[in-house]
Amino acid sequence: MKEITVLEQIILSSVFKLGEKAYGVSVRQRVKKLLRKNINYGTLYNVLEQLLRKGYVKKTLGESSPERVGRPRIYYALTPTGEKALWKAYELQNSIWNSIPGFIKDYKP
């Protein structure tokens, strides 16, 4: 299994965290908060599509409302492979940071 990018990690984690309420608007808000910068829908859906193709997430059609001019929400959820990939990313990150404890203790930007 290939490593996943940071953006993919963030989005996967957001989808996980949001649980049943993970769809476009909410995911974008969360990613924005984590990244501390704006991310537009084009980018977001690009990554989501990518994840979908790799089988890390699955999507279900939700309810439509007049608020969304009749367009249904599309909910995303992690698949078992997606969870595995996220866990692998966590392990990798962990091992990276654990390998340089001195850096984390001493370095102050």
Place this chain on the structure above:
Amino acid sequence: MSKKSKKPPRLASRLLSFLTFYEREYSITGDCSEEFKYIERRKGKTAAIFWLWGQIFCAALSYLKISFLFGGVMIKTTVKTALRGLKKHKSYFFINMTGLAIGMVSFLIISLYVRHELSYDRFHQNADNIYLVLRGEKDAFMAPTSKLLGPALKEVFPDVIQTTCFSRVPGSEKLMVRFDDKSFEEDISLADSEFFEMFDFPFLEGNPGSAFPNPNSMLMTERTAQKYFGGQAPLGKTIQLFMFGQALDMKITGILEDMPSHSFFKSDILVSYDIIRLFGLDWDRWDNQVLKTFICLREGSDLHEIPDKIKDVEIRRHPGARFGNLSYDLLPVTKIHLYGGGIKFLSAEGDIRYVTIFGTAALIILLIAGINYMNLSTAFSLKRTNEVGVRKIAGASRSSIVRQFLGETMVLSFGALVMAVLMTQLFLPVFNRISGKSLSIPFGDPLFIGGAFVMALVTGLLSGYYPALFLSRFKPLVLMKTRYSHNVKGTAFRKGLLVFQFSLSIILIFGTLVVYRQLFFIRNSSLGYDKDQILCVKVRGDISRSYEAFKNELLNSPDVLSLCRSEPLDAHVLSNTDGVVWKDKTRNVETYFRLLRTDYDFSSTFGIKLDQGRYYSEEISSDATEAYVINETAAKAMEMESPLGENLTLWRRKGRIIGVVKDFHFGSFHNAIEPLILVIPDEQYAGRSFRLLSVRFRPDRLLASKKYIEEKWMSFFPDVPFDYYFVDDALNIQYQAEERMGTLFKYFTILAVFIACLGLYGLTALSAEQKIKQIGIRKVLGASVSNITVLLSKEYLAWVFMANLFAWPAAWFVMNKWLQSFAYRTSIGWWIFLIAGGAAFVIALLTVCALTMRAARKNPVDSLRYE
């Protein structure tokens, strides 16, 4: 919150769903509208709208990026399919690409032209603050002002930073310049040193600060210096200038860079304003309006009051003059070229009307070519429904089919662009010759390259989108089973377009006919004098001393009938005065008279007829001092019933009118004949004012006479160059602008007709393709080829016929307006309408018939086989 504001703007959401690819359309548009609402609630509507458009912008960017990426991946396949199509349908591709390329060529050439026209004199550092001072009456301004005006303005107004004067050497077209054995005619202008402070004409050699140390200093452009001196160093050289009948030794004090073609100032040689003092002339007077005054204003000066203040300055400093309706105006230097046309003595060549007309024409041509291209591609794509069906069955998504079609049109439109650039390169010299410009394709200019790229992209996208979306919409089964069963949308629009194209063609044919007819009229109408069999010599030196002997010598020959000396018969050169007083002259009405200085033989040489009285005669001594001959218009202007014997005072010289000549044309046909006074000048001025020697020779003895006159000239005046022309030739040159317009019209007509034919061809092809089964069935049932041809053609021919109804009034209106610019003009006869309409009709008929006959000839088996 009102109900209306609950939804995001419709245009925005439309755009958004257009820009996002199909699979994502639902989620993104939905998400955006949802979030739009949140933001609206929190930060207000404006912020929300801003946010939404920001999203759209991002979407557009990534859309383009993805399209290109896909293009990159798919380009091999796309090009391959496009090339396959090319091989299979050579004529279609050729016609389509040529049509589009021709549209692009005209667009490219015209935009180069427009760009050049708009760029005049913008390269000066202070261009936005430099103005030409105009003097005259409201709506009838003239460019020349007094030499004293500039310094006076600088003194009075703190806002005027710099002033300078500039003018072509007054009273002559071109002057002769000679160095060693090389002599050429040159446009020579007067200027002062400040000229180079105000305008950016860099010096290659010499010092701009002291450009004219002496009255006989001369500046040259590099090009001209090369012409005279070749490799030698020009600075400090002495060169001969023939001016006002004298030869002057001039000293080169500076070499300028060649003046750019997009500048109003085009002189190759500049001399100091002080040169006129060498002739004993002094123009530093308020009543002498010869030079153009330019002023440079401080940044941000208020322009509104300046003209009135300038008038006050003149009134204060110019005592004892009548001012009447005198008023001043300022013309920005960047506008001289395009807006200076109506101003007298300015000789601005450009015309903003032409720029707008051509600019619009370019856009319209490109638009029409694009739409024709779309029509043809749609017609063509209808043949490919099977292909699309098979692709769809094999699993192609709608977007991939759209991409395939778009890719093909893109290949075609970029192919057309390359073709267009090549063709432009090929046709630019032709265009330059017609228009008198020197344009070239600025390959190094990123703006141009970007513009051309965008043009190809946009044409490709717009014209390919419709067929692409249209074909990709159907279910495979529909595509495979029923051929051409639908009705193409927007037929009314297409037909409207066809009518428009043909209207345009008819207008242009009409225009060409009218222009050429007017030119024919000009060439063949009487000028009031005999223009044939007259040879003129431009006199560039003093020939007064031995003129009598020369005259007698010439008259000895049987070929020479008569000869005379005079000022050139050219309204640009003849002086203009209101210093004429007669009995009933009403004060405050300024009547301007032209003066033509002649000798006694003028009327017999030019064959000018007398209306009343007699012409000047050498035998009557008082004729030289107290007699006047005027033309009919002058008599009318002075409101004299019987002008003979009336008193007339010209510049304080009293005299009587002894004759009235019939009106003859000394200006162009654009202007009505002006009041004219023919004058015999004093002996001492004769040499200076007689710059033309005219010889009437016997009919059919043109070459012999010319040779004889030249020989005699050389033996009598070896120092003065023999520079001759024939009057009828020179007259033709006068209407160069009109001839140019005629040629341009001609080319535009060809272009418009070609494009219109393409449009017609496309539409007919479309309908023939749609009706192919109908044709088959009709043929099986016994219809003849001609029956079917008529059936298919008649509708379109009816549209072309209708185009006439639109075109005739419009063409009449436009061309009538153009004719109004001539004081003497031809009429627009009914036959012009018929020819223009008929020509368009015949061309359309040929186009349609060629195609429909082919469709009608087809074997019905081919079209009905699968039923």
